[in-house]
Amino acid sequence: MKLPTLIAALGLVAATGAAQAADPNLARNLAATCANCHGTNGRAVPNSGMDALAGEDKAKTLKKLNDFKTGVKPASIMHQITKGYTEQQLDLIAGYFAGQK
Amino acid sequence: MMLMKRRDFLKAGAAAGAMASLYGCAGGGQPRGHVVVVGGGYGGATTAKYLRMWSEGSVQVTLIERNPTFISCPISNLVIGGTQKMEDITISYDGLKNKWGVRVIQDDVVAVDPAKKAVSLKAGGSMAYDRLVLSPGIDFMWNEIPALASADAQAKILHAWKAGPQTVALRKQLEDMKDGGVYALSIPKAPYRCPPGPYERACLVANYFKQAKPKSKVVILDANEDVMSKKGLFTKAWTDLYKDIIEYRPNSEVKDVDVANKTAILEFDKFKADVLNVIPPHRAGDIAHKSGLKLINNRWVDINWLSMEVNGTPGVHVLGDAIFPAPTMPKSGHMANQHGKLAAAAILNMLSGQEPSPTPVVMNTCYSFVDAKQAIHVASVHQYDPATKVVQPVQGAGGVSAARNELEGKAAMGWAKNIWADMLA
Numbered sequence: 001m002k003l004p005t006l007i008a009a010l011g012l013v014a015a016t017g018a019a020q021a022a023d024p025n026l027a028r029n030l031a032a033t034c035a036n037c038h039g040t041n042g043r044a045v046p047n048s049g050m051d052a053l054a055g056e057d058k059a060k061t062l063k064k065l066n067d068f069k070t071g072v073k074p075a076s077i078m079h080q081i082t083k084g085y086t087e088q089q090l091d092l093i094a095g096y097f098a099g100q101k
Numbered sequence: 102m103m104l105m106k107r108r109d110f111l112k113a114g115a116a117a118g119a120m121a122s123l124y125g126c127a128g129g130g131q132p133r134g135h136v137v138v139v140g141g142g143y144g145g146a147t148t149a150k151y152l153r154m155w156s157e158g159s160v161q162v163t164l165i166e167r168n169p170t171f172i173s174c175p176i177s178n179l180v181i182g183g184t185q186k187m188e189d190i191t192i193s194y195d196g197l198k199n200k201w202g203v204r205v206i207q208d209d210v211v212a213v214d215p216a217k218k219a220v221s222l223k224a225g226g227s228m229a230y231d232r233l234v235l236s237p238g239i240d241f242m243w244n245e246i247p248a249l250a251s252a253d254a255q256a257k258i259l260h261a262w263k264a265g266p267q268t269v270a271l272r273k274q275l276e277d278m279k280d281g282g283v284y285a286l287s288i289p290k291a292p293y294r295c296p297p298g299p300y301e302r303a304c305l306v307a308n309y310f311k312q313a314k315p316k317s318k319v320v321i322l323d324a325n326e327d328v329m330s331k332k333g334l335f336t337k338a339w340t341d342l343y344k345d346i347i348e349y350r351p352n353s354e355v356k357d358v359d360v361a362n363k364t365a366i367l368e369f370d371k372f373k374a375d376v377l378n379v380i381p382p383h384r385a386g387d388i389a390h391k392s393g394l395k396l397i398n399n400r401w402v403d404i405n406w407l408s409m410e411v412n413g414t415p416g417v418h419v420l421g422d423a424i425f426p427a428p429t430m431p432k433s434g435h436m437a438n439q440h441g442k443l444a445a446a447a448i449l450n451m452l453s454g455q456e457p458s459p460t461p462v463v464m465n466t467c468y469s470f471v472d473a474k475q476a477i478h479v480a481s482v483h484q485y486d487p488a489t490k491v492v493q494p495v496q497g498a499g500g501v502s503a504a505r506n507e508l509e510g511k512a513a514m515g516w517a518k519n520i521w522a523d524m525l526a
Contacts, residue, residue, distance in 0.1 A: 023458050025446060032442045033464050036435055036520045045522050049515040076509060077480055084482020084498030
């Protein structure tokens with residue numbers, strides 16, 4: 001990678017990071033994309049067969065998500081979905097659900 | 102808001118207060134205003150709930166819906182196939198009213214005045230809004246199938262592409278059909294609501310025939326050149342499970358029908374059925390289509406992906422099946438729910454004087470049953486791309502099931518329970 005390209009790429013990452021950090025509702029909004037299957041704020045309907053994520057330890061959820069993403073943990077659908085989110089977004093999602101006591 | 106009775110107002114206010122204290126009542130900077138949501142389906146109901154939940158009750162929300170209850174399109178093919186009942190897909194709006202303090206009014210919006218920020222109601226009177234959300238779903242382009250123009254014809258040749266009385270009526274036609282009869286299903290050219298839906302319906306009707314009327318046939322008349330969704334999985338199910346029952350005919354656009362003879366009229370051919378099920382081409386729901394909003398191809402509403410606000414009409418947001426979709430984005434209930442959350446977050450920012458989030462994300466999951474228990478899925482994730490100003494599918498993410506199985510069938514029912522709760526409970 002040529003140096004100007006690298007600098008431009010880093011600039012883009014920094015700008016995206018800053019925009020995301022400036023948005024106080026980002027974690028909430030990202031976690032809401034999971035709610036269709038995992039329940040509003042991670043409170044899945046009891047006995048629906050879906051993992052409830054509310055109040056789960058952040059590190060545990062994050063590891064599970066990353067294991068789906070890398071293929072370490074087999075899945076029917078979660079390996080396809082987790083690949084659509086950045087590391088930073090998965091981190092925010094896991095953190096948000098951990099905060100739902 | 103002349104239609105609101107005073108005691109309803111007081112009740113809604115009390116609910117808002119109770120909720121604010123429940124959430125610890127964040128002080129200052131709270132969004133204020135009145136949002137009117139038109140249409141209580143997957144998009145509108147989700148928007149209404151999330152506006153109330155995320156504003157901690159500080160934003161007033163009125164939901165105007167013409168039907169007394171929510172009836173789900175997803176899972177309705179199981180009712181047509183006879184393994185689920187209407188009550189399994191029917192849910193009350195009481196959760197939105199009582200738990201979330203949404204004012205639910207059973208009525209129809211007949212006009213929108215974006216300059217005055219008001220909608221006109223069929224029952225009479227008008228209602229003012231600070232922001233308007235239209236989630237009207239689809240309406241059919243009856244002029245594309247001329248003989249179906251009349252209500253009488255529409256009651257005989259069914260679409261059943263909006264869940265409700267048509268779902269019940271199609272089930273009845275299939276039950277009344279003799280063994281050895283032919284059920285023909287016509288699919289319009291894409292884009293249409295629920296890309297895998299027609300192929301799922303063919304499977305579930307064939308599943309019913311296999312058990313109850315084994316000499317009967319299912320013929321799919323597809324206006325498209327090929328199966329539009331989950332192709333490999335559907336064609337494998339047709340071969341493995343319904344080999345002598347389902348026949349697939351691509352490039353078979355239905356141009357008109359002979360109602361009395363239950364005959365589909367194609368460009369060079371005719372096809373007579375015992376039960377003829379025609380899904381006409383569709384467009385944005387009437388209220389979004391006729392209100393002077395910017396349309397693409399004169400069919401779908403042109404929206405801004407940061408807020409779902411209509412390009413050129415400030416204060417009016419449109420979502421769900423009615424919009425011109427982003428690349429590879431299906432018109433699905435799941436996606437409408439995601440649009441609703443995107444819109445709710447943006448509206449709350451705008452009502453408190455902030456810009457919408459610059460990095461929205463939406464994702465889709467669609468399950469389809471291939472028999473009473475086995476299902477298949479397709480999933481995708483879409484991230485906002487500042488260069489194209491559209492939520493673009495993430496390359497390498499998403500995909501379809503490895504194979505049909507009962508585990509996915511259980512996941513499909515789990516999906517339904519959770520998404521219904523996410524929008525209504």
